[in-house]
């Protein structure tokens with residue numbers, strides 16, 4: 001058979017039905033796709049902790065080989081309405097900020113920016129309701145072996161990887177522990193100090209004023225200064241095929257247990273039991289002082305049921321990426337890093353509160369309609385109605401339209417307010 005005949009034969013072969021293709025893809029995927037097993041446990045003191053589990057999301061609706069999972073914890077304060085609102089709306093707001101039709105890799109690359117847009121959009125929408133509560137958010141997206149975590153506040157997500165190496169995937173946005181955030185809040189017009197009671201020199205943790213919140217980032221909190229921002233710290237890592245365990249928990253756990261203690265206390269147990277054991281251990285050491293919620297997610301090879309207990313590797317203490325609750329803040333410089341923590345590859349980490357540094361440089365223009373899409377709320381607007389994220393404040397003569405992604409008028413006002421650049425007459429008052 002010569003080449004021409006082979007070519008003809010190939011042409012004659014009937015097209016493979018889509019169902020067969022998907023089955024084949026699923027069989028291949030089954031070998032490489034991890035098993036995601038999870039468990040949850042909680043004890044309420046004030047009833048302001050909420051959690052969210054959605055293990056059957058699909059990037060392409062109807063195609064199970066594009067599945068991914070989402071896990072989140074919301075620790076509310078001054079009521080639960082912000083936590084409830086975020087739980088109900090955040091995932092949709094994040095997904096709607098990812099362009100349609102992307103393949104897996106570009107989708108994962110677009111995710112960090114979409115998380116920023118989704119968090120800010122959810123905050124704007126909640127604040128428009130005029131309610132005053134707020135919430136921390138720790139939001140985890142798992143797609144195959146890639147884990148992406150976005151967080152505001154002091155709930156935490158840790159990773160227990162193969163070899164017993166425990167690393168922190170979030171940053172604590174507590175004013176007491178985060179000098180970089182204290183500087184940002186002060187530079188944006190807030191005041192940082194302790195509560196003054198009867199002429200004392202200040203009691204309790206550092207808070208920012210007006211408002212008196214101990215956190216520097218949250219969703220909601222309409223009644224405190226706009227320098228309490230909803231812009232999340234985002235970290236994306238890729239696990240080795242050996243997998244890993246995530247422990248996502250509210251501060252009720254972390255005020256009682258270090259990252260290492262939490263990981264150690266539940267190693268070798270199935271996820272459901274592990275979550276109960278972590279909550280019990282936190283209670284044993286501190287009592288029920290706060291809402292205490294724990295989600296355990298095991299990302300394990302498809303033929304495993306439990307994340308295996310492995311002998312501890314010798315840790316390289318000189319490596320600053322091995323984190324044991326010591327590193328309270330990350331560098332805000334340099335968007336795309338790639339380094340290896342144990343067997344875990346670090347794909348992305350960025351924590352800056354400045355939207356210009358988080359939303360990239362391109363301006364998505366729909367060439368058919370000539371409309372610009374707002375990088376935060378995704379509303380389409382004509383070019384005369386908004387400004388670029390990278391231009392100066394609205395009333396600054398240095399404003400340079402179109403030097404970056406487009407923001408609509410309302411998102412633009414939010415950005416200026418978060419950075420302390422309010423137009424004259426709208427200064428923040430104590």
Ligand SMILES: [Zn+2]
Nearest residue numbers: 374377408411
């Ligand atoms: Zn907008």
